[in-house]
Amino acid sequence: MEKSSPSSKRFLDIVHDLRTIIKEEGAVIGDKLPSERVLAERLQVGRSTVREALRSLELLGLIETRRGEGTFLADYKKHQLVEILSAFIMQHPQSLQHVDATRRIHETAAIESIAADAELRGLPVWQGFLRKMELGEPVIREDVLKELLVAAGNRLSLKIWFLLKQYSRVPTQYEITAGEQGYVTRMLDGLMDGSSVTAIGHYDDWLDLVNAERRGEHEC
Amino acid sequence: MEKSSPSSKRFLDIVHDLRTIIKEEGAVIGDKLPSERVLAERLQVGRSTVREALRSLELLGLIETRRGEGTFLADYKKHQLVEILSAFIMQHPQSLQHVDATRRIHETAAIESIAADAELRGLPVWQGFLRKMELGEPVIREDVLKELLVAAGNRLSLKIWFLLKQYSRVPTQYEITAGEQGYVTRMLDGLMDGSSVTAIGHYDDWLDLVNAERRGEHEC
DNA sequence: ACAGGGAAGTGGTCTGACCACTTAAGCAGA
DNA sequence: TCTGCTTAAGTGGTCAGACCACTTCCCTGT
Numbered sequence: 001m002e003k004s005s006p007s008s009k010r011f012l013d014i015v016h017d018l019r020t021i022i023k024e025e026g027a028v029i030g031d032k033l034p035s036e037r038v039l040a041e042r043l044q045v046g047r048s049t050v051r052e053a054l055r056s057l058e059l060l061g062l063i064e065t066r067r068g069e070g071t072f073l074a075d076y077k078k079h080q081l082v083e084i085l086s087a088f089i090m091q092h093p094q095s096l097q098h099v100d101a102t103r104r105i106h107e108t109a110a111i112e113s114i115a116a117d118a119e120l121r122g123l124p125v126w127q128g129f130l131r132k133m134e135l136g137e138p139v140i141r142e143d144v145l146k147e148l149l150v151a152a153g154n155r156l157s158l159k160i161w162f163l164l165k166q167y168s169r170v171p172t173q174y175e176i177t178a179g180e181q182g183y184v185t186r187m188l189d190g191l192m193d194g195s196s197v198t199a200i201g202h203y204d205d206w207l208d209l210v211n212a213e214r215r216g217e218h219e220c
Numbered sequence: 221m222e223k224s225s226p227s228s229k230r231f232l233d234i235v236h237d238l239r240t241i242i243k244e245e246g247a248v249i250g251d252k253l254p255s256e257r258v259l260a261e262r263l264q265v266g267r268s269t270v271r272e273a274l275r276s277l278e279l280l281g282l283i284e285t286r287r288g289e290g291t292f293l294a295d296y297k298k299h300q301l302v303e304i305l306s307a308f309i310m311q312h313p314q315s316l317q318h319v320d321a322t323r324r325i326h327e328t329a330a331i332e333s334i335a336a337d338a339e340l341r342g343l344p345v346w347q348g349f350l351r352k353m354e355l356g357e358p359v360i361r362e363d364v365l366k367e368l369l370v371a372a373g374n375r376l377s378l379k380i381w382f383l384l385k386q387y388s389r390v391p392t393q394y395e396i397t398a399g400e401q402g403y404v405t406r407m408l409d410g411l412m413d414g415s416s417v418t419a420i421g422h423y424d425d426w427l428d429l430v431n432a433e434r435r436g437e438h439e440c
Numbered sequence: 441a442c443a444g445g446g447a448a449g450t451g452g453t454c455t456g457a458c459c460a461c462t463t464a465a466g467c468a469g470a
Numbered sequence: 471t472c473t474g475c476t477t478a479a480g481t482g483g484t485c486a487g488a489c490c491a492c493t494t495c496c497c498t499g500t
Contacts, residue, residue, distance in 0.1 A: 035449075035450060035451080036450080036451070037449090037450085037451095051451090051452090054451095065450095065451060065452095066450090066451080067450070067451045067452065068449080068450055068451065069449095069450065069451080070449085070450060070451075071450090071451080
């Protein structure tokens with residue numbers, strides 16, 4: 001039971017060893033790392049094992065490899081990028097509430113951004129949603145929100161939103177109910193009028209209503 | 221220029237192919253994936269290449285491998301998490317501007333959140349900043365912003381902010397200059413008064429000034 | 441002095457061979 | 471028949487060696 005080699009995954013040890021080597025040598029971003037063959041000999045493992053570790057680090061953006069030249073230390077920041085979020089989400093149960101809150105932050109910012117821009121608030125898509133609802137055609141909550149994020153034009157914000165959406169407990173994948181239509185309509189009207197305060201106010205009311213629906217159905 | 225094989229990294233293609241296979245087979249979390257040898261034959265590559273891709277996915281938490289048993293699909297959400305952000309940032313040069321914009325979204329949301337909460341806006345830290353500036357002591361821009369995010373209480377937003385801050389070109393790691401003090405002071409005053417509009421207005425002015433400083437120094 | 445070519449070094453890939461481990465089928469004994 | 475053990479097959483883990491493609495740089499011949 002008491003294995004002397006706790007990590008059954010050698011390549012994970014290599015990843016760790018590589019980080020140690022990087023630190024010991026005081027390698028800076030852009031510096032060249034020892035070649036795969038040298039690393040294999042120094043760490044007393046096969047070259048393929050070293051490569052598995054290096055490929056992992058490469059996918060994380062920690063290192064950069066150039067055929068014929070060597071392996072180089074890449075922008076270290078990319079690592080945190082991965083680690084921070086993946087370590088955070090799905091960890092603390094309380095964090096789900098932060099996920100929802102952060103998601104609303106991005107949605108609100110998108111509304112604000114659109115309302116402030118005459119060109120964006122004149123987009124035909126808003127009228128399209130209004131007409132659809134008037135005709136009684138089904139409109140998915142998420143579609144409206146997504147169009148807001150898309151129209152706002154901040155692609156990073158959009159990607160973060162997509163990410164958060166997956167973890168969110170807010171049931172935005174369903175249709176807009178009759179009871180919500182008033183809020184959504186007034187939100188879009190405010191948006192097209194350039195009144196961000198009005199739009200955001202109704203957006204808040206709408207989301208609160210959707211959240212109330214969720215809590216009402218939480219037993220099934 | 222227009223190489224027909226843009227990816228000089230075969231193992232990255234494998235990573236993509238693996239995702240395709242996973243989707244095609246409709247594999248669910250916990251399902252067993254084909255063995256490395258089978259994958260190698262199906263994808264027409266060597267087993268070591270398959271392994272490099274699998275090791276990367278494992279480090280990302282996408283898959284889980286058990287010696288003697290096989291490879292299993294782990295929590296799928298973790299993947300996107302990684303991919304989205306790491307693929308995005310530092311890719312398109314235009315994205316830096318989105319990084320700054322997104323950062324401001326989170327800072328603004330924090331201000332709004334604090335101003336709306338009597339307890340938060342009464343925190344002694346705001347008075348502390350004001351006094352420091354009055355006494356002529358140096359105050360780092362980032363410290364003020366960080367306290368805003370911390371006080372707002374959304375830990376996810378805070379982590380995202382930390383992340384974005386590293387990529388941001390806005391020089392917030394420096395001291396608040398004499399010219400900025402007026403904006404910061406009025407921002408904090410507005411914050412403590414619960415007037416989010418006032419606070420955000422001065423925050424915007426402040427950041428615009430900081431950005432102007434950056435642009436002014438862009439040649440050196 | 442210059443330009444060309446080749447050697448050395450590097451990452452990229454494949455092959456085949458073991459090892460350690462898990463599982464399950466099959467066999468022997470009760 | 472049922473139980474228990476042995477054994478074989480399958481899997482991931484690792485290694486060694488061999489090529490290939492590419493980059494760099496030095497050396498040679500003109």
